Structure formats: structure tokens, C-alpha cells
Amino acid sequence: MTKSLQVGIIGASVDSGWAKESHVPAVQKLARLELAAVATSRQSTADAAAKAFGAKAAYGNAADLIRDPDVDLVSVCIRVPNHRELVLGAIAAGKHVYCEWPLGRNITETEEMAAAAHTAGVHAAIGLQTRMNPVAHRARDLVASGAIGRLLSARLYSGTAAFSPKIAAADSYLENAENGATLVSIHGGHALDLAIAVLGRLEDVIALATTQYPEIQVGDEAARQARLIPDHLLVQARLTGGGALSIEVAGGRPPEATQFRLEVVGDKGNLALDGGAPRGFPTGRLRLALNGEPQHVDDGETGAMPDTAANVAGIYAALRDDIALGTSTAPDFTHAVRLARLVDDVLSSAQTGTRKATADWPVQ
Template structure:
């Protein structure tokens, strides 16, 4: 098959270390164009990647050799550029979150639904080998019946400082990318992938730090987005669940996820709290074991990523692209799409309601 032509809108720091090297390593995809918000950066990206560069996303979308539009721009730009791409008949891979709030996500999901076009959302954490192996072990009965689970993590950003004013939007709740919508949901998607959906849940969303320092000039900015996210609930299976995500980092554990059952325990840990890019370690114990021990991940879970990408933040992105290539070749739709993203946005809205009025939300 001919490779799928890809155009990237917003080939900044994240896309440059994830999408670009993954596309370069895959025979199923080929980078055809890039688009940024300024002429100077578009020319720089064009020279760097050896493809045409544009300062107007519509020019990239209009190219006949671009089959898949990757949207890696700020969330506040998603509605406009994704809508334009879908209306132009292009498949779209949107970074998470899909939209700036539920209303935008609903609009984009409806547009994708009526167009029938292939869509992808960048919730790649579920493809981590440790997550996939843990899921299979549970299905094989390693834990017996799951009794409960506890996940604690750090957002790594959203702490006391932010490097530049260009990143300050993370702290503004109106901009759509914060500890709840980004770090927590990137972890909750694999959480649900492994254990199933939450049936009921309640949340406490707290703005712990009211100000942050912009290190490039020492100025202070107001923090309006919640940086302390506590969720407690019950899974559809009946198991108890607790999730806590903090903004910034911890001097303790930045990621720890325990899953406890009648016959055993599984523990996933990482030094980095953003689960979708973390180098995870899986441990387990069962039966007469008195502690958990490292579980070796079979090669079948890891041999689908080039060796130079495996230890990088691009690894799970590569696995998502690999599954997308299979979907395109086989006519299937298994990767997280805009309908999936809409369900996650509805969860976010439910947790906001819960925190505001103090009530548990039924999610099923």
C-alpha cells in the first residue's frame, strides 16, 4: 500500500519528539507538510523536515497529498482547524484533549460522525506494554476478583513555576489543558482500559496554588485551573477506585498504581507522572507471595517499536500509529477516536459537576 500522507499542524516541541520521528520510522506513513502560526517558524520547520511549510493551516489541509491531518496545536485552536480538516474530507488525528470543553468536543464528534471520516485522539497511554500486560494478566485471573484500585500521580507541570509565558495557558482554566483534563485523563484512559469504566464517581477539584512564577522574567500569573484532583468511585465491576493527581512534582512517588484482588496484587510505577509518556515498571505478587516482584514484559508486547524509539516519549505514540496503520489496511476502527474522546470529555464535565455540588455522578 502507498503510505498515508501526513500533515502536522503545530509541529512544536511535543510533535517534534513524537509524531515526526514515529512517522519517519514507519513505512505506513509519510510526512508531507507542516503548518505553524508564523511565517518564520513555518519556514524553519520546512527546512528542518524537508517538506512544505505553511503559516495558514488551511493551505496544509487543502493539499491533495495530505490524507491525515495531525492537530498538535493548542487546545483553543482545535475546534477551528479540526472542523476545517473534516469539512475538507481529511482524516484527523487530534492530540488530547479533543476540544476546549464538552461543547466543542460534542461539535467535533458530531461533525466526524456525519462525515464518516476516520478520526484518532492521542490517548496513547493504553498502548504501553506494561498496561497491556497488566490488562491481560487480570483477564487471565492473576488477581482473582478485583477488589479495589488506587492511583496516585503528578502532573509534572502545573507546579510553582512555568518556564515561559507561552506555556502559561496551562494554568488558565478557560484554555482547556490542565491537571484534570490533561495529566489525570491521560492516566484515567489506561485505567479504564485495564479495569473497565467507573459506574459512579465523585470529585474534589481544588486550586491549591493560587499563583505561579514565570521563570523567564520572574513575573507572577494567577492560577485558575484545579491543580489537586481527587476522584473516588466504584467501577462497573463493583470494585472500589481512588485516583489522586497533583500539579507539579512530588519528592515521593510521582506515579504509583495498585490493583488489588482476592488472589493477588499488581503495581505499576514510574519516576515520571505523565503516564502516557512514562517508562513504567510492572510488579506483582499472588498466592503465598509476601511482596510484589518485577514482572518481565514478554517481547510480544514490546517488539513493535523501533529500538531507538522504545526508551523515548514517542514509544506509545508509535504503538498508536502502528495500530492505526492496521486499522487503515484492514478497514477496522480500534484506536481511540472522537466518539471515545467525547466519552472522556463527558466524564470531565461530570467530575466538574460533582466537585461543584458535592454529589456523586452516575456515569453508566
């Protein structure tokens, strides 16, 4: 019997947060994974999280979790500006790593972490969790098999409540592009990655990024401030084989308008992926229809998970099996580098109005 992988989650707060909603239930419910440790910014909150989540150890300092000899896999679930130090520390300690997307604040940090993981020979997965969604895999297979014929065009819409005109004080760091966590990098990155996963490689892109809410309120402060980042993104792309793709990523949408839809048209049929969640489509489930007929897709061991945890659990399951079998099925840090380059090209296109093409974007 294969030994259970011991997981340590950095950022697992009992009060709120993405780790509580997704990473913790994913680790708790998957076979051959155990929650070995949690770390937060204070020992008291770490103790509370360990008690609530059933972790064996609690740390008020993430470095102590990384040094724990009982931890096999370190999950980094905190703000992007803090990723580099913790990821490099975990790699140096010989741990496998699961890090949330975006991996780094910029391409330099992202490349540094990818190179470190490669040199150390550890498994390092990036949190592009929809890549492992069974519905997305089925849609990809249908397109590749010719079920809808030659791919003519595709249209993707992704709405999110994030980047609204009123933001929580804790989210103010998202308004600074230097922190690497913007609508374009987070939500745009996930949308681009899913489109490529289903449809295949992009030949080139041209983009328009706009700020639809030029003034924002931060927390309970009465004074408003200027928004200095885009909260809306449009991308047009050419797919390998000549198909056309359009992507719209819209921030600041009310919860009831945070739907997701990917429509794919071929010369012999069409398919559609539907979903959506206030945090964005990667935090919820997807549904598939072929020529208007709903398709049943077996979710496997993630079927009984909460919606917020299902896609994250897909990454954990792939990473667990990769570590046990020596395979490489989970999206890794090299993939993160390629997607980060694509996101940079999208931003550059939006700023210059020029079409961008490169040979080193993600492949299907």
C-alpha cells in the same frame, strides 16, 4: 504492498514542543508512514522544520497543509483552543485526523467534532496514547483473565511538573479553565482513561479538586497572580463488579517526584504498573510486575522509539492499520466525547460534593 500514509503535522516546530518530541519521531520510525508536510505559524519556522525533519512540504498557514492533496492524515498538535477550527477543516477536506487530548475546550466543541467525523466517514483518533501501550494491554488482559482473582481495590498516583507555582509565559493559557486545558482535563483525563482501560468501567465517582499553589509567577514577571484552577485532584470510584478505585493527580511536583504507579489488588494476587515523566506518565514508558515479579512485555515496532514517542507511535500504528483495513482500534472522537463527559462529571462532583454516575462514560 500497502501505500504509505502521508502525514501532515500542524505544530511541528524545530525549536521545541510536544510534536517535535513525539509525533515527528513516531512518524519517521513507523513503517508505512511518511512525513509529507509540516505547518507552523510562520513560513520561516515551517521551512526550518521541514528541513530538520525531512518533510516534503512546509506551510506557514495550517489551512494550506489541510488543502494539500498529498496529505492523507492531519495531526493537530497545537493548543486546545485552536483544535476545533483545524479539526473541522481537515474533516471537511476529507482527511483523516489525529488530534491531541483534550479534543475541544468543552463538551459542545467535542461533540461537534465527533459528529463531523462520523458524518464524513473519516478515521479520527484522539491522543489518549496510553490506551495503546503494550504494558497497559497486558495488565488489562491479566486482570480480565483472573490472574489476580477477584478485583478488590486499585490505587493510582500520577505526578507531573506541570501546574507548578512558576510557569512559562507560553503556558499561561493553561491557567484559564475556559481554554479547556487544565490539570483536571489533561492529566486527570489521561489517568481516568488508563484506569478504565486496565480495570474496566466505572460505576460512579466522587471527587475533590484543590489548589495547592494559590499564587503563581508567570514567566519573568515579578508580580504574582492568583491561580484560579485546581492543581491537585483526588477521585474515588466504584468499579463494575464492586472493586474500589482511588486516583490522585498532583501538579507542581519536582521532576524527580513525577512518578506514576497503579497498584491493583485482587483476592488471589496483585499487579503494579510503574512509570512517570516530568510531562506526565503518558509521555513515558510503563513497567509491569505481577505478584512482585517483573513481567517482560514486547513493545513491538515501538520498542526502539524514544520514550516520549513510544505511546504516540502506538496510536499512529493503530490508526494506520485502521485506515488500511477499515477497522476501529484507535481511540476515536466518540471515545473523546465519553471521556469529556466523565471529566465534566468529576469537576461537577468536586464543586458540589456529590457522587456522580452515568451510563455514557468510557468502557474498557
